[in-house]
Amino acid sequence: MNPAQIADAFTATFGHVPQGLWSAPGRVNLIGEHTDYNEGFVLPFAIDRTATVAIRLRDDSTARLLSSFGDQGVVTVDLDTLSHETMSGWTAYPLGVVWVLRQMGVTIGGFDMFLHSTVPSGAGLSSSAAIECAVATAFNELASAGLSANELVLVGQRAENEVVGAPTGILDQSASLLSTDGHAVFLDCRTQASQLVPLDLAAAGLLILVVDTKVTHAHATGGYAARRASCELGAEVLGVAALRDVTAADLGEAAGLLDPETFRRVRHIVTENQRVLDTVAVLDDAGPGSIGGLLTASHASMRDDFEISCPELDLAVDTALANDALGARMTGGGFGGSAIALIPATSEAALRTAVLAAFADAGFGTPDIFAVSPAPGARRIA
Template sequence: MTERQQPESPASGFPVPGAPVPGTLGPLEVSARFTATFGQEPDGVWTAPGRVNLIGEHTDYNEGFVLPFAINRTAAVAVTLRGDSTARLLSSYGDQAVVTVDLSTLSHDTMQGWTAYPLGVVWVLRQMGVAIGGFDLFLHSTVPTGAGLSSSAAIECAVASAFNDLSGAGLTANELVLVGQRAENEVVGAPTGILDQSASLLSTEGHAVFLDCRTQESKLVPLDLAAEDLLVLVVDTKVTHAHATGGYAARRASCELGAEVLGVHALRDVAEADLPEAAGLLDPETFRRVRHIVTEDQRVLDTVAVLAGAGPSAIGTLLTASHASMRDDFEISCPELDLAVDTALANGALGARMTGGGFGGSAIALVPAAEEAKVRDGVVRAFAKAGFAAPDIFAVSPAEGARRVL
């Protein structure tokens, strides 16, 4: 998300948040599952990754800076074009029943559950004048859902890449980013930005994507963790995003109020030097929200600078400061996230923070490879002692963006 750092839509239906991640199917296996279902080989197989936001939370909709990277967990789609107006879709989740839709009657009412993601992308492309007729599609994803890792954007970007190739539309990666965002906004109903889709489409292996959410300008920043014997551990707390509580909307409203009172277009235009004056103009809660955004934007810029100089082993304090700001000023953490961060730091992590929209989801920890087992074991023990559900802990590395794989 993002820009999007909002919780994933609870109405998505793909898959149920908290559901176990299925076993990985390689491109040939995805193709074989397609063939077994639809009776012919697919025209191709495309994949797109989920993402971790290394730093820069809730800065997106304030027209600020973010620094995500694609992870080595992906959504894969196998697609074959048909000669009629029928779309048949199957996912590897749920009851594995084929969903059939007449594209001539495609509307918000016919795009429901998990199909809202692929059909939403098709609907947007057709609205843009891209000629897409009937098709068969099989979807498989290993991006955990409800964990703040952008499982929905991975689906959208894989589908957008597939139909961009199959239709010969020739859309650029930046244009496909906006296709995915529009599908989220207008079909799924999640008012997200461009962070997630940008990470999924623009990433390359061993790099993060430094994104200016005001201009959509981006550049790749080296993030070669392996060269320094580092890894990023994701701690999925299994606490799903509490979207229905309105916490995300309230934070966004506070930011908009802060910008209005301070007389700026967006909080991107407020500098750290302006904060003392802002404290006298804003109520205490709104000021704390503003302070997080302003300092978080600066932390993104500082992280990019440190990566270019000292390298990834030196960014830990920035990650940890980001978590403290989200916990204390933006107030979007939760006991499970705080425990994951504190325990990881106590067991050898160089830095740790919650990632994603907050109110649940995942924390990330920058960990020397030699300390991985200690950090994992420490977090598992701490969660058990606190009576929390067992977390899912796994390592991720900066991966390649969306592409055709078969």
């Protein structure tokens, strides 16, 4: 749906025109996985797939919400009785943001909202943060809240943590809110300091191909929370505030203090932080054509030390590397989702064919394969 169609769908549902449309992108994390909640470094970029909300304020306390992908029809809630129990399913993302803003003292009354998203759900491309950031950007304007982009990042994270129940860091919301066209966002998750890093793939004759394995994950359950708990245990045993404070030189001593599994989790975080720093340096010095080895090393670390890959992700990476990819890795929280491959633009068709054939030969489901480019962050679009 284009913006006009989204506005038309809103009008057809609610009987009046929206006050505006706000859009926020999903993201690909170029490198730096699970480092965010360890107060480390990440390097994501916004992609040209977005969540868009059309909104009109009401003069009561009723919120009516509809999405183009939900099967519940219009969901109606009374904001004056909004609680964790009344926020569920897809509505937990927009309502969670509204709940956080109201907790902060921002005056938000009733509203009508229509949501449309082109960010694949469960693909590791941060469909949830795209929704949160679109809604936060909209109400920041509609309620004249005057919050900065960094403050909106924390609004989205708090909604994710406290309402949705996913123990995520600030990576996803930062990418969605801070990105600009043609750049990645180098983010220090301890200080929230960020810096735009040029990522001009087209000028280098390159593109990033996403292979969405269609193996879905759920951050609020299972493996993600277990990995975070392992990291917290490692930091506690090593006597540091966060694994950000552990260096490669400390790993020898850490091996003697930690059980083997916890040590592997710690080693991934420590080496991944260094790979982010190295990637930023290489991009500044030699450009995107020289970062492939770092991407591939990141995947090996996630597969072997953090153990968050899966057969489909490994096959996507291995097939890409066997078909002219400069580097490849899984991206996102893991246990499914997407892999990315940095490839010459001229290799796109051949790689698509090779990945589809490899998945079919392995008896896996058909993946969704598409190219992405660094795109602008959250903004009003109509």
